[in-house]
Amino acid sequence: MKIAVAKGDGIGPEIMDAVLSIFNANNVPLEYEIVEMGKWVFDKGFNNGMTPEAKQTIENLGLLYKGPMETPKGKGVKSINVTARKTWNTYANKRDFQTLHGVDTVFSKAGIPINITVVRENIEDTYGGIEHMLTHDVALSRRFITRPGSMQVIRYAFEMARQKNAKRITCGHKANIMKITDGLFLECFYEVAKEYPDLKADDIIVDDLCMKLVTRPDNFDVVVLTNLQGDIVSDLCAGLVGGLGFAPSANIGDHISIFEAVHGTAPDIAGKNIANPTALLLSGLAMLRHVGLTENAAIIENALLYTLENGVHTGDFGDKSTPAVNTTQFAEAIISNFGKQPQAGAKEIIANKPGTPTPMKLQSNAMMVSTEAEEETIVGVDLFIESDEQPAAIAEKCQRHAGVKFKLVNISNRGTQVWPTGSVYTNLVNQYNVRFESIEDYPLNQQDVIGLYVSMSGNFKICSFELLNMWGDKKAYSLAQGQ
Template sequence: MRHTVTLIPGDGTGPEVIAAARRVLEASGAELEWEVVEAGETALKKYGEVLPSEVLDSIRRNKVALKGPITTPVGTGFRSVNVALRQELDLYANVRPFRNWPNVPSRYQGVDLVIFRENTEDLYAGIEHMVGEDAAESIKIITRKGSQRIARAAFEYARKNGRRRVTAGHKANIMKLTDGLFLRCFYEVAQEYPEIEADDRIIDNLALQLVQKPEQYDVLVLPNLYGDILSDLCAGLVGGLGIAPGANLGETAAVFEPIHGSAPKYAGQNKVNPLATILSGVMMLEYLGEREAAERVRQAIIQVLQEGQYLTYDLGGSAGTQEMADAIVSRLVSM
């Protein structure tokens, strides 16, 4: 079956990692056709806006997209294109898996956990304003609908993938109404999945325990801001953002992208690790029902990592972005 996929190269190092992932995915055996559209700083220069309507139209039409990282200015400038995409397409579930990979340096072993981050509300809703000249106020939005559906997505994933436990992270001891609602909804949904253990941790304690004993955790479900922060922490547990993929899932569309940023200082240097983007593509293949192709790519990645000859600088090697992709493609062709 041929699949048409919206391809968003992004900016900074985005076009390089997307080019690498595209070549690997085309060698996977899946029949893919790409519809390339632009967003972010590249689109701003060409079209005068960071998120042209053509991008949203393409994703709505194709229902699936692979996206490179996009630069978001810090403190000023335009709002995050990533946040806008998630809100416009109601991509409410941000799914981020973390596991140890062979020959990837890490302080920990036995880590295999998945974060389900609510993706459309919380402080990321962007409802903020100045109060006079000397104060700024941001409003935290937590809804029953948003909390229930991200909890249900986490439990459904656990049931389908043989996971044993779902843990909610929160600060309901202090934010009793907002995080309290999130936690109550979590336990209401948990009753629908009696075979799966459900528990919760206050977010600061969860951060502590993830550093002390990450192998004990399985599936985590979190409000938007906590999920974003702990995603980077969990990437650090298994070797860094270069191997951290992600998916943004909604009822009618899905956008797959690496967790890491655009790293503009490395743009054009053929330096950054393409694995997070390639692994996001693996998640996309699974979403499309191309499980055999996804597994072939996964096995090719494992072979390249085990051999250790074509690793990027963050993994202790000296290979470039495209050289690492070439090595993965070579293993795929020989399978």
């Protein structure tokens, strides 16, 4: 079985070489095709951080094992890590966090075991990176949460929880504030939960989740979240078990999957052969299990756990009264411990059942569209305008343009209503949202909206606009604060 390997930047090549030496010593039946990705590829003029040959190789093989990679700063280019995940639709980012004996934390010292799996949506949310300056003072980031994308990652989380023999799966969210976007994600969670009656499914507001994770992490089993919240919570969980140096990461897609270390490139220690390869090794073990090499994975993980229990450590962790080993020596210690069983957390050795990661050859992009349950109607429009005038003056101008189909119902600034009611204590910026709705809820069409846009543009710079849609009797837009 052949997989693509990108060694990465900074400490990437040395920790990847260490891990591959462990795999080779265990006769892991893999071949490695090295591909060109990372900052040095950006520097050669490839704006997505990978050569066309690397992209084609990964798509042919279906599996990428990668070291940490750096994105050049100040050059307007996108993160190579995010680009890779999104390009190949690796919609589920799975990170396992478990107590490792020999890696001391406040929880291990207190005898509180941790075994949490965070599943983070990996494609959408603010990680779309779709941003605009609406005025010289106001920046906008668009946050996309889709029903098909949410269903993909949530169904994966439930399937994975069942395979893990989990008892509980929790949805972290902020639907109390972002009622439409996070509300849609939460709605999908409970829709999928109906198919898994054997699992206890519940939800928690993400800030409350963070507080409970740092007080009683042993109460959680599997947690699924949207992209940005999942990114933050997964790093929080890494801190619970010793840091990002012990945090494996798998990016799972239907056709291509990526296994990587999520810590940084540590350029300050690059080339010194002192980096900790544990996170990359744990990610590699997840990869071995993903392709059915369960026996190799168990033998190597048991050797790793045994090595940690016996106090072998690199300079970033462990008992400072005992000498640290370098990267190569750490790998050699693991190899010497093949066949040994740790006192805690030993993995069952299950015979390999290797599959193949080779993806299906696709001829076109998959279009994910759910069935529209009710009839869609346009009932108004939000026009985002630039102005430094007071709300009453803006309202007076807007009402001149309303015509016979529209009525001005609300003006807000940074999401807070400032007309027809509001407070002079609300600070303003030079970008308003003026909301027009149809008179007597008469259905509108896009030509009506464009006519209003053209008319309003005589008085204002219109930065952007959004249709106010309804499906049946359900509003598909939020109200302003105080409306």
